[in-house]
Amino acid sequence: MESLYLLIPVSVVLVFVIAVVFWLSVRGGQFDDLEGPGFRILMDDDLPKPQDEASPPRQES
Secondary structure: OHHHHHHHHHHHHHHHHHHHHHHHHHHOOOOOOOOHHHHHHHOOOOOOOOHHHHOOOOOOO
């Protein structure tokens, strides 16, 4: 029974801490765009260069 006197206030404080962290993350824009990062992975922005531009021209002596 004595452990409940400690565990109940600790759990209430923990709930308030979790609520404050969640509120700060929502206010900071953490959950604004949930689909964008998933689509950004699929977009291929790093296209391979054509062979002409990839290597400098050789000079024959």
